[in-house]
Amino acid sequence: MRRYIQQELVQHCHDHRQMLFLSGPRQVGKTTLAKAMEASFHTSQYLNWDNQAHREVILRGPEAVAQGLDLDRLQTDLPLCAFDELHKYQHWRDFLKGFFDQYEDRVRVLVTGSAALETFKRGGDSLMGRYFPYTLHPISVAEAFDESPPELIRHEPSRIDDGQWDALWRFGGFPEPFVKASQRFYNRWRRLRTEQMFREDLRDLTRIQELGQVEMLAELLRSQVGQLTSYSSLASSVRVSVDTIRRWVATLESLFYCFTVKPWHRNIARALRKEPKYFLWDWSQVDDPGARAENLVASALLKATHWWTETGLGEFSLHFIRDKQKREVDFLVVRDQRPWFLVEVKSSGSAGLSESLGYFQQQTQAQHAFQVAMDLDFVERDCFEIHRPVIVPAKTFLAQLV
Template structure:
């Protein structure tokens, strides 16, 4: 069992919120984590809403919830039964104690918020594929996580081929089964082509018109397809950081396939030699680091990137209140930054900046700038809170 980052967040939020939702793609480990939280049958129960047995027990959800008010009720695959949400609202209003419901969904809770039925009653916890801090044992292990990605079945597979086969099957199941089940009516082969195109644009600006021309569809359609992949938590859209200093700023978002293993499957990169010899190596490493940052953001912090037409650039800007940190990602054991990095640090006014590279031990560069490894990211982000 991995020490999942989401676990303490879930336990904390159950202490004050009547309903907590765990967001994450399918097969990321939500059910395993929820069953660990609800391990005592005397005080909790688990219902998989994809099974006839669970649906039978919820034939009269109001009565069922009222009869189990002293237990934590875990509802898995809640997005497939949206009518239950209105019942939850009434039940929570009747007995608004913390820790009553734990909801699991394989897609963005945007799908659950359509009725706004749980507004003010539901707190959310994001659960991503595994990140370095959850599995780190040695420096070489980081490469395995980067290559295979963080889905537990892929990361723990006995062989590289087994990991590859599992990810290929996941992609196929997602396109042919999961998306239709979520009410997303897109032709699977076309969505697969689009997703592969996003993989080739990984870490770059998303130009809807250019992608549309390549696929032979409307630009509005590509925007909708991107929304679908973001809503199902497969792709991250990173928005630009804006400052009002008369700079000509890039306004398009950057896109990343969230899981590096899925990225490599979409790009056809099966083993380490494929990965290290590919033109997308640097972009893949950047996305891997972006996910480490995203999963260790302090509460209330925001994440963006900064780029100007003149070439000033920071891969990631993290902001919390008046404090700002900059991150530049380099796939090099002896990373060097350009003039644009220093200009971006000045433009944004960062309190500190970090060059994240595949190194075991970092070193200071000058002033408030240092080279760090991926294992250092959580501690550096924690400084936003401690200062």
């Protein structure tokens, strides 16, 4: 299936000289997307580090790659060179810097990867100014029925098919299990992906030796999705130091196992400031229905904030709010350092409107405050035209995102 980000990446190649760094979890569709993009270019070359023949070309240096694309020959259009799994090459940054500096006016470059690219994006500057980062997310409600995302909000939402909604809930948003919608396939896919992440990726991309204890930590994070995180409690359970827990959690984030949602405290009296919450990239692994619902919405909001930020619409971030009186709202989306909208997730639409929504909307001056109910039927209306706290169907709210 065509992914929501594909046209943006193709347009980037036409408009900008910078390389594309496409990050995302294992099996989210990065390789498939890279190969699909080749159809948009008259000439292209796909090089996967895991392929021995391709690896030999890369190891011969930038000139060998350029020769395969005939970059010394006058061409009508700029070709595309896609590097897949290149982060497994120890000197991949130096290789890319040399290749880009020599051929930037003759080729467009796409680099896909997971942990190494995401980690590098946050530190080091040897490639500064030479790339733009993008993140490929699992399929969401909005993408399930329309792969062309809105610039910001889809003001005329469409109803997701009931079968697709059920598949997203049961099997998550990773393309293969979502499309197949088979419990037996999903069981096998999940087991294999977990083994690859905690054995191959941890072994190959980190220096961590205590793989069993990291798996134990991951299981603890999975069991407390959406709850305040106590690093000291995790350290006691796994039997390592708090500093080690922090490093291992950061590693699990860099491998796209989980992501952090931090508290927002500006202009909030007696707000919590430190304890974050963690959610999984694959919400189908969350057993508790209430926590899975919260994780599904968190994933959709993270996808939207990444998309809006990475396409240049501003600086967006995802937070939650909780104060010392234990008043809480599940999520706050911040736009250019200003609260934009609040989201409280409920399994049932019969639950009364949360008093915390109105309280924190007044505190933050957020434009919108939504109580998202998972069981309500789709309503064909723009949630974002309402500025008071309101209960909305999840199928409507999520359809307006990316």
